[in-house]
Amino acid sequence: MRYDAIVLGSGPEELVGAASLAGGGRRVLVLEAGPEIGGAAAAEELLPGFRVDPVHADAGFLDPRVLRDLELDRYGLALLAPDPVLAALAEEGGALTFWRDPARTRVAIADRSARDAGRWEAFAERMEAFARILEEVAGRPAPRPAGPLRELAPFLGLGRRVRALGRSDMTELFRVLPLPAYDLLEDTFEDALLKGALGALSVRGLFQGPRAQGTALALLHHLVGSPTGCFGTRTVVRGGVGGLIEALDGAARARGVELRVDSKVERIEIERGRAVSLRLADGSGVAAHAILSGMGAARTLLDLAGPTWLDPDFVHALRQIRCRGGFARIHLALSEAPRFKGLAEPAAGTIVLAPSLDYVERAFDNAKHGEASERPVLEARIPSLADTTLAPAGRHVMSVDARFVPVDGRDSSAGFAGATAGDALADRAVALIAERAPNLPGAILGRKVLLPADMETRYGLDGGDPYQGELALDQLLFMRPVPGWSNYRTPIQGLYLCGNGTHPAGAITGASGRLAAGAVLADLEGHG
Amino acid sequence: MQIARVWDAIVIGGGHNGLVCAAYLARAGRKVLVLERRPILGGAAVTEEIFPGFKFSVFSYVVSLLRPEIIRDLDLPGHGLHIVPLESTFNPLPDGDYLATWADSEETRRELYRHSPRDADAMQEFGRLMQRMAMAVKPLLATEPPDPASLHPRELLAMGRIGKHFRDLGERDLHALVKLMTMSSADYLREWFESEALVAAKSASGIIGTFLGPRSPGTAYVLLHHYMGEIDGVFRAWGFARGGTGAVSESIASAARGFGAEIRTDAAVASVIVKGGRAAGVALESGEELRARTVISGLDPRRTFLELVEPADLPSDLVAAVERFRFRGSSGKVNLALSELPDFSALPGAGPHLKGAIAIAPSVDYLERAYDDAKYGDFSRRPFMDIVIPSMIDPTMAPPGKHVMSIFVQYAPYARTGGWDDRSREAFGDAVVDTLAEYAPNIRSAILHRQVITPADIEAVTGLSEGNIFQGELALSQLFFLRPAPQWADHRTPVGGYYQCGSGTHPGGGIMGASGHLAAKAILADGGR
Amino acid sequence: MTTAAVRTTPFHSRTAALVRGHTWRHWAGYVVPASYDLIHDLEYAAIRGTAGLIDVTPLFKYRIHGPAARALLDRVVTRDVARSKVGQVLYTPWCDPEGKVLDDGTVTRLAEDLFRLTSAHPNLRWLHQNAVGMDVVIEDETYDTAALSLQGPAARQILNLVADRDLTKLKFFRAAETSLGAIPATVTRTGYTGDLGYEIWVANDRAEALWDLLIAAGAPHGLQPTGLLAMDVARIEAGLILIDVDYVSARRALIERQKSSPFELGLGWTVARDKAPFVGQRALERERVAGSAWALRGLVVDWDALEELYADVGLPSQVPALPWRTSAPVYVGGRQVGYATSGCWSPLLKKSLALAHLEAPHAAPGTEVEIEVTVEHRRRRALATVAKTPFFDPERKRA
Structure with missing residues (x-):
């Protein structure tokens, strides 16, 4: 028996892909190697009753088309909107808080710099306008400039959107796209904390400091789909990424998708350049017209399909994909929420510790030379403040991303792995937060540290990315x-990719799954 | 006495671009006057006898990118220009070995093979790709960038032509170009090469003149920029001018004079006289006023727009863009008068390697650490150095048997914490000599005289803002239609009859002359008299 | 530590003593004799009449072994390596993913999982790029292995005088591991002359001994040290193409037009059908169906026509003293339909020969074309006929 499509993996993009294919009337099978649907995205229990998302974060921007097409609200998806969205912890105690309402953020900034406050709203609006342009690009397959002309047609619409910005904003867009976030922020603001916080957000997903070109684009990239000035947490899914998986699981099953766990795929079988079936670890095989993989391109094509049918240039390109997560994730189970000095309201959104741009740059310098940051950039969340389902009543879960951690020997002189290294970094991170929230160390009930090497071996994310x-x-x-x-x-004909490594990438959006399913459906129809 | 003489064109600044522009205008029959603030011509391309008998190319020290059509059009060889190719590169390494490249590709292959057999193969393919990439970018350098915000059919057509040009490159080359435009030189080179010494040596040309490290995205473009000289059938166009880089300026000046241009030194311009929104002449610092129908600034964008004219008369967008334009000079020079040649432990003796470029760039980490020092406001304790010994090629540069050595040094940040003074300048010079002595121990005793130049000195002497040798960083956000500012990347300005021709305009960078040539074309196209 | 600018081969002490005219040629970073005497005629005569001994050390040589050695080679080259037997040599081109030729050379199967690949350009990186995920060892033995080419009717006789076993039975494109004198060597019945001949591969440190051995045994049989010029004449007569001269490697081409497929180089016979996937396979299968735009063919320039062109200016007809490799346009009815890339006067056939790329419709043997020739400083066109190669194909080559 032959499936129309088999989806490898059961993360959010894969489930969106599977549900979209099934919605297109196709017979779809999802194979998950692990014991639970969700794979790396499945929620884990840190301690009984404390639920955390092991490696993913930020399930808060789902492509509205995915939400609508898959009717996720019918399957239990609920979106919460914590406020403030971002709290930037100051060196001297206290914090700069960013709110959903830009005017309220302006007031907060005004405490530190009247000049910056005056510039905030215009900056936020301009960034939002730019992000809207990127959103346009993110919603469809990326046009290939050297590809067939019909692929460029959407570019025309985009060109009109860009022109609609007006001369001034349009040229500013061209200037900003390749700009270092450092320059963008230095051009605009004077307050070190404000610049440091936005600088920290601009290096997410990069193994670079804020002085690197392209970091301004990264800042914009993360802003796609956000309300104006919402640089931190946009919305969160109740139940975290795990909650999203449950909803997607429901939507997929309702559309007739068959899901199997504990089904590790050993090999993609190829005949005459076409993927025809999968061989599983137990020796069995499953045939399909199309195979959609949520794994990284190199893992899928080199490890599972093998290089036999690939051109050496393509193989070379696969091996050049830079995966450099560069951060460690620290999960904490807490008996009480940390109380930050000088911060009146609970920090329900993103909490950033990056008092200045130089602080971020120096944190990267360490990693560049093969060591974990002495004073890491911290990006923390306490999702249980907004979502009480994640921890027992009155208790909390907190996750802290500590940047930067060297990834491998290719980019730095030494690798970075092992329990000692991880614990030392986690201790430093906790101590840094404790300077601002002294109750934190005493509140820790459990702790788990994931280094890039762990994310690679345990969750299949090369370079911990x-x-x-x-x-x-x-x-x-x-x-x-x-x-x-x-x-x-x-x-390889019949083999498709839908993971985060494909366009548009970034936060979990479902866009890759949706667009990849579109490609599969188009090809399946083409072949009758 | 000149009574109210009106020039067709006055060029402010006798740097190489100003002189090129003047020469082309004079060749087209215009009455042209060039005004240079210093007693000598050339701007940053000057040769000066700093110590008796020792002549230095004080600032700019190699000629790489001077456009061949300029050499032909202006018959520069007829005016004394003779460029001698700089054929080899030599990088001593801390482990006592070295990495060299030679004029002959097979000999280079043999040398690279010692370090990595695969890299020896890769180098030839890499060279081929760079050649194709330089061919792909070249048409953009030779034309005015279109204004993407304009709906004028001419601009749309130009945009369309560029789009077609890139599509015609084919997928593979287009992708390679995108990578070169966006990646760091270290990342890009690691896609090709495995030898650390080779990646470091090559990535160093990606950081020259920038305030970036080899792992910073954007440096791969600078790498490509340095390959530009190697097309047009003048492969290995890196070279010395006999008589130093001042000889380049002198030959262009001589050509310009030959076409009837007048050149005045010791004539510092205070401002451009603007009447009724049009440039009408210039006022000298001496108080003298000179009238002209066209005024061209060869100075950098900051001086062109914020000092020579009244910023209040300019559109606020332009002023804001120029204020944001990044200079951040990051390099210094150390010029040495030597009693004998340096003797490198890695390759002792006065071999052919001393006739080429010598670089201290042993590893990417080394370069990054040099950059780290500068990021936080100090010069590199162990800097990157690009060294040439011009007296090896042109013995007239030094007394017989003696030598001059030119050391280009990065990083020396203009905005050094605590500023630059005599003490910090000499400390910087010491860091350079100490580092060099690790590779050539005899250097200390061979030094007869030492001239140390910080970015602050570059600014003070040549007028280049913040001592940036390219009149503004060669960063993606400052290239093409953004150089120096959107809408004003075509060498024109909002002031009628006022033009810009320095390296701070498209295409910019190096002793290229293209900016001066394009400006002259724009002026002639406008029919400005 | 400064080293000489060019490499010399391990035979240099012997060849240098014999190159009377100081006529050297650069080849892949080495210098080797272009001819030993000022005129190469006798060396050519030796190839066709007795035997010539040619230093071919500069060839690139790779030793490929391990469980996936066969798979790697099958992935790279167009011939079907799986079907080759131990002791067999395959001549083969290899291609880029677009099916354009990168290089050509030989694959010798020395054992089930052990091969030697020879090539004109370096290919180490290419082999490694194709070996991703394969259990195979690639050793560059270019600079450790010396090679002599023994070519001509007396080659077998001379070789048997020194070999520790009778090589008479060694068939065309077969290899044998043997000893010559006491020198361990691989002998392949291959060459670049289209004649009876062998190539002998030994470790560098045995090179001089091998040379001395062969010269001592061969001299009474007319063995002649031979340079590249004579070999060039012989290879044109044999219709064997030369990289950088008759075609541009796709790796070095700057524009598409410079590249050629195996079909376009007359190597269609080397593109195996139904073999394991190899680089360029899809493109080549498409070309096999759709047909090729170009074909590489021989041209025989019409002697009478040439004579007439010279007679027009009052000169006796002249033939080029050296094999030539400057491109010459080829016309049909006044329109250019191709270009000749190399040619020579064949002293044996008494014909002016050329190898030419022709547009497919004009490539049928027997087609009359015109080739540009320069007669007394003026460009003229001489009648020429498209011919099948080899121009010269003696029975003894395979017998």
């Missing part, structure tokens, strides 16, 4: 995941 490829200028749009192969297809 949840984006399956750095969000660098040369790895976006038609260059993602491999230059010229941005349309979810691969040189």
Whole structure:
């Protein structure tokens, strides 16, 4: 028996892909290697009753088309909107808070710099306008400039959108896209904390400091789909990424998708350049017209399909994809929420510790030379403040991303792994937060540290990169995941990619799954 | 006595671009006057006898990118220009070995093979790709950038032509170009090469003149920029001018004079006289006023727009853009008068390697650490150095048997914490000599004289803002239609009859002359008299 | 530590003593004799009449072994390596993913899982790029292995004088591991002359001994040290193409037009059908169906026509003293339909020969074309006929 399509993996993009294919009337099978649907995205229990998302974060921007098409609200999806969205912890105690209402953020900034406050709203609006342009690009397959002319048609619409910005904003867009966030922020603001916080957000998904070109684009990239000035947490899904998985699982099953766990795929079988079936670890095989993989491009094509049918240039390109997560994740189970000095309201959104741009740059310097940051940039969340389902009553879960951690020998002189290294970094991170929230150390009931090496071995994320490829200028749009192969297809017919390593990438949006399913459906129809 | 003489064109600044522009205008029959603030011509391309008998190319020290059509059009060889190719590169390494490249590709292959057999293969393919990439970018350098915000059919057509040009490159080359435009030189080179010494040596050309490290995205473009000289059938166009880089300026000046241009030194311009929204002449610092129908600034964008004219008369967008334009000079020079040649431990003796470029760039980490020092406001304790010994090629540069050595040094940040003074300048010079002595121990005793130049000195002497040798960083956000500012990347300005021709305009950078040539074309196209 | 600018081969002490005219040629970073005497005629005569001994050390040589050695080679080259037997040599081109030729050379199967690949350009990186995920060892033995080519009717006789076993039975394109004198060597019955001949591969440190051995045994049989010029004449007569001269490697081409497929180079016979996937396979299968735009063919320039062109200016007809490799346009009815890339006067056939790329419709043997020739400083066109190669194909080559 032959499925129309088999989806490898059961993360959010894969489930969106599977549900969309089934919605298109196709017979779909999802194979999950692990014991639970969700794979790396499945929620884990840190301690009984404390639920955390092991590696992913930020399920808060789902492509509205995915929400609508899959009717996720019917399957229990609920979106929460914590406020403030971002709290930037100051060196001297206290914090700069960013709110959903830009005017309220302006007031907060005014305490530190009247000049910056005056510039905030215009900056936020301009950034939002730019992000809208990127959103336009993110919603469809990335057009390939050297590809067929019909692929460029959407570019025309985009060109009109860009022109509609007006001369001043349009030229500013061209200037900002390749700009270092450092320059963008230095051009605009004077307050070190404000610049540091936004600088920290601009290096997410990159193994670079804020002085690197392309970091301004990364800042914009993360802003896609956000309300104006919402640089931190946009919305969160109740139940976290785990909650999203449950809803997607429901939607997929309702559309007739068959899901199997504990089904590790050993090999993609290829005949005459076409993927025809999968061989599982137990020796059994399953045949399909199309195979959609949520794994990274290199894992899928080199490890599962093998290089036999691939051109050496393509193989070379696969091996050049830079995956450099560069951060460690620290999960904490807490008996009480941390109380930050000088911060009146609970920090329900993103909490950032990056008092200045130089602080961020220096944190990267360490990693560049092969060591974990002495004073890491911290990006923390306490999702249980907004979502009481994640921890027992009155208790909390907190996750802290500590940047930067060296990834491998290729980019730094030493690798970074092992329990000692991880614990030392986690201790430093906790101590840094404790300077601002002294009750934190005493509140810790449980702790778990994930280094890039753990994310790679345990969750299949090369280089510990949840984006399956750095969000660098040369790895976006038609260059993602491999230059010229941005349309979810691969040189092997019938084999498709839908993971975060494909366009548009970034936060979990479902866009890759949806667009990849579109490519599969188009091809299946083409073949009758 | 000149009574109210009106020039067709006055060029402010006798740097190489100003002189090129003047020469082309004079060749077209215009009455042209060039005004240079200093007693000598050339701007940053000057040769000066700093110590008796020792002549230095004080600032700019190699000629790489001077456009061949300029050499032909102006018959520069007829005016004394003779460029001698700089054929080899030599990088001593801390482990006592070295990495060299030679004029002959097979000999280079043999040398690279010692370090990595695969890299020896890769180098030839890499060279081919760079050649194609330089061919792909070249048409853009030779034309005015279109204004993407304009709906004028001419601009749309130009945009369309560029789009077609890139599509015609084919997928593979287009992707390679995108990578070069966006990646760091270290990342890009690691896609090709495995030898650390080779990646470091090559990535160093990606950081020259920038305030970036080899791992910073954007440096791959600078790498490509340095390959530009190697097309047009003048492969290995890197070279010395006999008589130093001042000889380049002198030859262009001589050509300009030959076409009838007048050149005045010791003539510092205070401002451009603007009447009724049009440039009408210039006022000298001496108080003298000179009238002209066209005024061209060869100075950098900051001086062109914020000092020579009244910023209040300019559109606020332009002023804001120029204020944001980044200079951040990051390099210094150390010029040495030597009693004997340096003796490198890695390759002892006065071999052919001393006739080429010598670089201290042993590893990417080394370069990054040099950059780290500068990021936080100090010069590199162990800097990157690009060294040439011009007296090896042109013995007239030094007394017989003696030598001059030119050391280009990065990083020396203009905005050094605590500023630059005599003490910090000499400390910087010491860091350079100490580092060099690790590779050539005899250097200390061979030094007869030492001239140390910080970015602050570059600014003070040449007028280049913040000492940036390119009149503004060669960063993606400052290239093409953004150089120096959107809408004003075509060498024109909002002031009628006022033009810009310095390296701070498209295409910019190096002793290229293209900016001066394009400006002259724009002026002639406008029919400005 | 400064080293000489060019490499010399391990035979240099012997060849240098014999190159009377100081006529050297650069080849892949080495210098080797272009001819030993000022005129190469006798060396050519030796190839066709007795035997010539040619230093071919500069060829690139790779030793490929391990469980996936066969798979790697099958992935790279167009011939079907799986079907080759131990002791067999395959001549083969290899291609880029678009099916354009990168290089050509030989694959010798020395054992089940052990091969030697020879090539004109370096290919180490290419082999590694194709070996991703394969259990195979690639050793560059270019600079450790010396090679001599023994070519001509007396080659077998001379070789048997020194070999520790009778090589008479060694068939065309077969290899044998043997000893010559006491020198361990691989002998392949291959060459670049289209004649009876062998190539002998030994470790560098045995090179001089091998040379001395062969010269001592061969001299009484007319063995002649031979340079590249004579070999060039012989290879044109044999219709064997030369990289960088008759075609541009796709790796070095700057524009598409410079590239050629195996079909376009007359190597269609080397593109195996139904073999394991190899680089360029899809493109080549498409070309096999759709047909090729170009074909590489021989041209025989019409002697009478040439004579007439010279007679027009009052000169006796002249033939080029050296094999030539400057491109010459080829016309049909006044329109250019191709270009000749190399040619020579064949002293044996008494014909002016050329190898030419022709547009497919004009490539049928027997087609009359015109080739540009320069007669007394003026460009003229001489009648020429498209011919099948080899121009010269003696029985002894395969017998």
